[in-house]
Structure formats: C-alpha cells, structure tokens
Amino acid sequence: MATGRTHRPATRSRGIPEATVARLPLYLRALTALSERSVPTVSSEELAAAAGVNSAKLRKDFSYLGSYGTRGVGYDVEYLVYQISRELGLTQDWPVVIVGIGNLGAALANYGGFASRGFRVAALIDADPNMAGTPVAGMPVQHTDELEKIIADNGVSIGVISTPAGAAQQVCDRLVAAGVTSILNFAPTVLSVPDGVDVRKVDLSIELQILAFHEQRKAGEEAGAEAVVADAVAEAAAADVTAAGSAAEAAPTAARAENTDRKGPDGDVPAVMPA
Amino acid sequence: MATGRTHRPATRSRGIPEATVARLPLYLRALTALSERSVPTVSSEELAAAAGVNSAKLRKDFSYLGSYGTRGVGYDVEYLVYQISRELGLTQDWPVVIVGIGNLGAALANYGGFASRGFRVAALIDADPNMAGTPVAGMPVQHTDELEKIIADNGVSIGVISTPAGAAQQVCDRLVAAGVTSILNFAPTVLSVPDGVDVRKVDLSIELQILAFHEQRKAGEEAGAEAVVADAVAEAAAADVTAAGSAAEAAPTAARAENTDRKGPDGDVPAVMPA
DNA sequence: CCATCTTTGTGCACGCGTTCACAAAGACAT
C-alpha cells in the first residue's frame, strides 16, 4: 500500500535545474524550426522570442549545458540542436507503451510529436478483449495480459497511462513491477510509486479550472459577478486593481458598480458566513 | 503591440499565489471523492495524503482562502468543497469551444472531467468541411466559418485549441478577436496573444522529453557513466535500457509510413515569425 | 470549570528560480 510519497527527490540531477530541463524541449523545438529553414546561427534574443521566454533566462539555461555560444555572433543552430538533444537523451530511441486506448490513447498513438523526437510507440495496450487486434494508428492493440511480456521484450522504461482513473493505479503498479521507471499519467488520479520512479501528470480538467479562476477574476474586476450579457470586450484599459468583492458574490444582485471599494491592499475577509 | 508579448503578469492576483491556485483543483478532486463517501470532516494530514502534497503546504494554501478549518477537528468536507469551487469560479457554468476535432479534439469532447466541473462544451469546431455535421460526443461538428457567431451567441470566454500547430495561431487570433480571453492550447506552438488574455499550454511531447531526461540520468548513474572499469554488474538486467542500438531489436511489422526526417507530422514549422 | 489533547494557522528560514546589469570575449572593419 504505502500511499503518499508521490513526490520527487528530483533536483539531484547533475547540475541542471529542473526548471531549465523543462524548458529545453521548448528551445529544441524552436531550434528545429530554424534548422529546417537552414538558419545557421541565432542570437539569444531571437531564440528567446521564438521560444517565448526571457533572453537572460535562456542564456542562463544554456550556461548550465556549457559554453556553446560565440560572443558577438550567437549560437550555432545545428550544434545546439545536437547538444540539447543529447542532454535530453533524445539521441537514443525510447520505446514507449501506451496503456488505455480510448479516445485519448488513440490520439496519443497518432500524435506525430512522439516519433519525431526520439520516441517510438512500441505497443498499444488495452484491457478490453474486443479491442485486441484492432488497428489503431497502424498498430494492433494488444491485451493487458501481454503487458509484462511486451515491456520485457522491448526494454520499455517509459509508460503512458491513458486509462480511466479507476484503473490507473493498478496499471501503474504492473508497469512498475515490469520494469518501467518513468510514467506519464493522463488519468485524473494521484499515483503512488516507489522511489526511483518518475511520474509526470497531465490533467486536462485542472488546466481548465485554473483558467476559470483567472477568467472569473478578470470578469469580477471589470464588472459585477454574474455572467451578464456576453458583452463585447471593450478596451478595459482601466488598469486598476479593485480588490474583488468576492465575498459578496453570494448575493448576486445584478452589477453594482458603486459597491464600495474600500479596502485597498489587504485581502478581503470573508467576514460573515457562519462556520 | 505587434507580436511577442507572451509573458504574463502572473501573480498579480491580489492574494492567492499562483502555485496555490494550481493546487486547488487537486484538493477539490480529493474532497469530492470524500464527499461521495459521505465523510463529514477531514484533517489536513489526511487530505494532504489524498492529494499527494505536504500537509503544511495544504494548510498554508487554505489559509489564503480564509480560516475554514476547526482546530482539533479538521475541515468540513462539504463546506470546503463549496469554498474552493467558488474560489475557482466553478459555481457558474463556463461554456467552452473546442477547435480542431481530430483525435485529440474528439478525446477532449468525450472527456467527462469537463462537464462534472462546471464546464460545458458549447461547440465543436473544425476547418474540414467534410466534418461539418458529423456527430462527435453526441454533438455535431460545426465549421470554422461559424466560429465568431458561436462564441458571440454562447458568451464563450474559454477556448480550447487542438488543431495542428500550423493552424493554431490563426485560430487563436480569431478566438481572441471574437472575445475569448482564456485559451488552453494543445498545439505544439508558442501563441502570441494581447495582454489580458491567458494562455495555458499542454504539450504531450515536452512531458515525454522531460521524462527521457530523467530516465537517461537514472540509467547513466547506475551504469557508472563512462568509467572504463569493467564492472561486473550483477543486476545488469535493468541496465539494458542504455543499449543505443536497440532500435532494430524490436522491429515491429508495421511499416512506420514515411520517414520522420523532414517534416514532422505535427508540423512545427510556422511558429513565430516576427517581422 | 479546568486539564489535556488534537489540529489548525502562521512566523520564519531556506533554497530555487528569475531578472538585471555588466564585464569579458570574440567578430569585423579599418
């Protein structure tokens, strides 16, 4: 059992900060695009713009990899592509299994971004016997019973879980027992894994919820609470930060602009509301 | 404002740290599960374990929302569910459009996690005329031409982009022009948006690349790096992952269509091109 | 009503990540 401990001791990596590692794929993509356009060199400023980050951050990130730039010129695109690929371990071929071939699993199987980056889908696995043999993305789906054998035969160390939440932990346990040490989890569940196994989580609904939070904040700043008329967004250059009266939202009485704006900096206290 | 400008003002949200907001959905999920099991109260320790975080962190997170706990007892599950839902803006209904109904778009349309959390798929939009009318997830796909009208009619403020990379920026521009102010982007591209618009990115291949990095590090550590010393590894079984030439080892039957050399299926060419 | 026990809420310290600003390094022109 042993729940809990799902976190990573992580950052013990050889010098390279976790935040930097997370950005390397971003740089790599931008560099690949430049490479395809036969651009020979690129400055930190240009590359940073293409990757959507700060140039100083980019330079510092690269400094962890070594001094691959030339002052006064910039970075050699091809060379940098190679260095980052090597650092990320993409110069080798990573066999990957996808477990749970529903809509999402099928989407992942068809996703081109994998094959083009050193990943190879070694097998598609599903628990539904009726799916066995069905071709998805030009590859027959195999039954869960074969899981251990598939992993052993292909030397798979990375697994993708796109099953329903209820099956995720069980699948995870089997993957780990079979030798998988890195898992990308799409199921909305917290997975428990032993030390030494990395888990990364992608949760679609969480991302949306975070957006909703900001959206609500934006709407609240500008007008009342309720989703009044879907008014065309006028230039809300108001630029003020009226502390949202979120507490008052319980009583949605149209949009009261007047509504006091006392309380400047401090957070708004819920005040009432019986405990 | 031209292009560029991808940075976000970030934590300008008066009060609740961004990191905390990102965890609220996690707590909410755990609490919902408890609620369904009719658990009346929960301690920070228990809830933290269920959510996979540190209990101190959880308490601090909740402290930003207010003092909703009872010392010596814990938190009232139902009450906390309500408070977090309200804070995240999930007590209202958020109409969402999904643009790009390929494999991934279809998966998103079918994803139950949306409807159960205050999100409602208002429309599915695709540029392919042949898809128009085709039912996906019990809803007819509509053509891109209808985009502006759909957004206006439904008061949509959140858009999901699951198109190929090449079309993403264009779709994004249209969404924003039509009034969308929050975007969840699945296309492997950096989107440029004006201030006031939030963009969150979910990139499948980036996550895998990060895993590959750690995987490589693990393998390298164990094998003793480049040390020439002929170490007699007893448990060499797990080390075979490092074998670089393992590509030919499996050689699955299915011919992998065309080579991935030139242009990746995801086509990450366009990207940015300022000036 | 008091003592004890449980659990929250938070002050504080620490470390990571970000950003600024600038000296060093090299290209390039003269």
Add this chain to the structure above:
DNA sequence: ATGTCTTTGTGAACGCGTGCACAAAGATGG
C-alpha cells in the same frame, strides 16, 4: 593591429514557494 561593436556568460539581488516548528484555538473528558 587596433578599435569598435555585438552578444555571450554570469555575479548578485530579489521574490516566490516550501517546509519546519510552534503557539493559539478549540474539542473532549473528568
């Protein structure tokens, strides 16, 4: 060669996030 100009690489400051440790608050039992 020398000066100028561009761009890298990084020292240092700052801010955010995390986790510890503990006092305050309230429940519970006598």
